[in-house]
Amino acid sequence: MSVVGFDFGNENCIVAVARQRGIDVVLNDESKRETPAIVCFGEKQRFIGTAGAASSTMNPKNSISQIKRLIGRQFSDPELQMDLKSMPFSVTEGPDGYPLIHARYLGDVRTFTPTQLLGMVLSDLKSIAEKNLNTAVVDCCIGIPVYFTDLQRRAVLDAATIAGLHPLHLIHETTATALAYGIYKTDLPENDQINVAFVDIGHASMQVCIAGFKKGQLKILAHSFDRSLGGRDFDEVLFQHFAAKFKDEYKIDVFQNARACIRLRAACEKLKKVLSANPEAPLNIECLMDEKDVRGFIKREEFEHISAPILHRVKRPLEKALADAGLAVEEVHTVEVIGSASRVPAMLKILTEFFGKEPRRTMNASECVARGCALQCAILSPTFKVREFQVNESFPFPISLSWKGSAADAQHGGAEQQQLVFPKGNPIPSVKAVTFHKTSTFSVDVQYSDPSDLQVPPKISTYTIGPFPTVRSDRPKLKVKVRLNLHGIVSVESATLLEEEDVEVPVSKEPAKEDTKMETDEAPKDTAGPSANETDVNMQDVKGTANAAGVENGVHESGDKHMQMETDTKVEAPKKKVKKTDVPVAELVYGAMLPADVQKAVEKEFEMALQDRVMEETKDKKNAVEAYVYDMRNKLSDKYHDFVTAPEKEEFTAKLQETEDWLYEDGEDETKGVYVAKLEELKKQGDPIEERYKEYAERGTVVDQLAYCI
Ligand code: ATP
Ligand code: MG
Ligand code: K
Structure with missing residues (x-):
């Protein structure tokens, strides 16, 4: 049984696994700890995660991100309508009143539901876990925001089914964090209760949870949230600021150009991160639009000034959490901030002011949710022995x-x-x-x-x-x-x-x-x-x-x-x-997938995954032909030099050259079978040469050994 925790974020996903010595965050194929939640549809295959992010600037219309915002929401949902304004891909209302995403895939424009897309992201995360654990992963725990509706929770379960996963527990992200915080604490009091506030500022939303800790247990006292207050809102403020500025200074209107919008938004996100560590930051983009290079600059003070409408909203969820927990602010012993957008310094200022104490960052801000999920999975798994720790969860909606x-x-x-x-x-x-x-x-x-x-x-x-x-x-x-x-x-x-x-x-x-x-x-x-x-x-x-x-x-x-x-x-x-x-x-x-439709989606995902695999294997086989050509050409004029006759070498070299040309022309886009046959054809000529060389080389070692014996 696998013991895995998944944190699927609006922007970044993390996979944590339980091993006998503890919980580890595992690396993806690109050796990164964070995997972008992106599915990019191509002419031949899909690119998911890091590969998806790499393709997204080239192919923005077919790169689907912010899937967490789309899942389980009606098309008419005002928040979704707001979100759609900054999404570069096409979303329409399906016959059932829920969004459908359009993307060009395998030569046609096709439609996908947000649940299917989340299924794709989860199946990518599943394969990351499988490669690390070297075993099939089915059982898992998945983190979800506390504000997820009944329908959104059902959609996550359906997406997990589509990905071939079986969640033992969808756990609130902040509760997973509280678990990861409390389970290793050895100094929790027997009778008194220590109240800790967890504040998560993510990509699109903010969540607060107050938990009371005692020896061997935690009790959630209150949950609160703002579903539309996260890091991306700061990007948007900077984006609007510079878009207006550039219109003025350079007479360019980025809103007329989708690509310019994407590039400016990306630059603003970078700028925001620079401002977290520096009092001021420059913004330079070459050839943003109309062949104009743009330059900008902003001080942290000004950034905070233009972000005031966002920062203003931070207090409400904090007040609500305190009120619901029935606590005075002095009764909150510790404040822990998590979520990567909490690195905006103004956030910390507000939290410090509100709680009357500086928030702490003892948790790994980006990884604690996934770790908590893996811990919860380990607790539920019969194969792991986990320290006795009880989580008393509280439901946010009457x-x-x-x-x-x-x-x-x-x-x-x-x-x-x-x-x-x-x-x-x-x-x-x-x-x-x-x-x-x-x-x-x-x-x-x-x-x-x-x-x-x-x-x-x-x-x-x-x-x-x-x-x-x-x-x-x-x-x-x-x-x-x-x-x-x-x-x-x-x-x-x-x-x-x-x-x-x-x-x-x-x-x-x-x-x-x-x-x-x-x-x-x-x-x-x-x-x-x-x-x-x-x-x-x-x-x-x-x-x-x-x-x-x-x-x-x-x-x-x-x-x-x-x-x-x-x-x-x-x-x-x-x-x-x-x-x-x-x-x-x-x-x-209302709005949930019927079991028969889930089954159909499972089959569709299987087909698409097969297509991805065939394309990956095709690429591998093509690379193998190319590698053989280069390797053999080098060896013919080096190692194998003495083992080929001149005409033999000439003929083979010509053949290799011909193959290389073919790879860039007619053979650029062939099926896997053609590349396999091509490699075999080359080897038919190359193997005898290699044999001769090997025979000699082995004889050589025998001779050496004999010499040594004597
Ligand atoms: P969510 O929890 O909302 O589903 P997520 O888990 O994907 O989303 P995080 O990875 O916690 O979100 O946070 C992503 C946000 O953090 C992005 O908006 C990113 O720009 C922002 N961010 C990352 N590093 C910094 C930094 N150094 N300073 C300011 N913001 C940052
Ligand atoms: Mg998050
Ligand atoms: K267990």
Whole structure:
């Protein structure tokens, strides 16, 4: 079993693996620790990661980046619309309302979904891990931003499936960081709690998390974020600044020229990095546009001045995190900054001012997420023994169930009923049971209770529960289990009809009417309130509430306790027997891929990966022919000189020259098989010469040895 952690960033990805001696960040093919999240489509193959970044300036329209911004978002999403303005590739709205990316690939313009693209990035990361571990990688942990919606989380899982990965745990990036921070700490107090704030400023977003540490455990106290505040925003500010300046000074409008835009943006990013270490920095670009070279210059002060609107927004998530954690600023013991954009000095100034202490950088700012993910994977893996350390995660969004009121409520138009199931800060994972008094098919929606935080449509999914079996008792309960899983994805897991039956007189009552539920709903008084739970022993564990329509809800804290409650129910009412019948549950998740479509995407990815491999092998074979030509030509006039006759050498040299010419002309773009045949053809002539030389050389050593023996 592989133990691997992936941090897929909007800009950079990191792969960490667990080895017996600890967690290592592994190098990619280009010996880099960071791998760009880019897929570049070519005429013959794709280039992903570092290779993709290398091709991207040549081929910007077909180089897809910022995939993390695109995934699991509707095309109409205002943030996505903002992002699209600076993306050099074409994105349109698909028939389902989600974005489709257009790129020229294998001679045609094709469309891809963001999920497919993330699948490509993950499969590149997977192969980096595999090359380092020398084994197949399937099980892994993947870091995700805390603000990822239910749909975005599902999209990451689908992308992982497309890449042939099986995530054991999608873990919040800041929580992974907190884990990497706490697990090696040997001085954590037994009883007191040390509160640490983690602030991650990445490429496109900012996340804050406050965690309380004790010996052997961490508890997430609060998460907060700004989804659109990251390093790229500083680039944009500089870009706008210099674009305006150059329009003035050089009379060029970079907005009219896509390539000039890309080059100026890249230069501004470099400039920003220089300003992190220097009080001022120059900007020079040769031949930016209209054959004009441009020169610019900016001081850090001015950079900070023009960045004020961005810097201004940093405080809000910090305040929110403190408020949600219920902490005064003095109660935050340590502040750790991570994410590469935190290197902007003005950021540190704001953090220092806010917390009243200087933030620390004891974590490796770019690698800690991947390390935390690998650690989490190791904890979950049976093959690794990891120091006992418990992570108590907290879910950032309140989630409700909602359903149409029953017929009893008809005069109010079957009003919408809502029940909060997972409040903000609910532990992850968690299972809760909601009890309904319904006996015919109905549907419930899972939705965000407070969608304003996310700016997405509130509805996540709809579950249709039914058909029901014939109901025999007069007050049946339907227990609906709702799960918030380890990835932070919510689903209705099962529905069970509970009917109390008299043991002595089994089922001899009049047959239940179709609208039993109506009667139940109509008579809420005796089922409402705590009395509704009279058959439950663990009253303290059951938060029984009744809403206006008289629907009773027993909400339970955790899966295990819930299971226990069912057992207890039987113990408490010895005269009654509870008959349980499973009621079918059908799921519809808005915007999610259907399993059949995931399967199709898996096959497509397989085909594209095969094409990439064939092209890589073709390149290798072509290189082998070229290398043979050069090598043999050198040896013919050197090592092999005495082992060829003059006409033989002349003929072979001509043949080599002919091959070299062919490689640059007709043979430039041949199939793998042609290069293999070509090499064999050459070897037919070259091998006998090589043989003769080898025979001589070996004889030579034998002679030497003999001489030595004598
Ligand atoms: P995200 O976490 O938002 O998905 P990511 O993990 O890819 O993105 P990071 O690698 O943490 O992002 O940060 C990338 C950003 O950091 C880029 O905007 C980059 O320009 C910026 N950055 C890198 N080095 C420096 C530096 N020395 N000074 C200022 N900014 C920097
Ligand atoms: Mg990041
Ligand atoms: K383990």
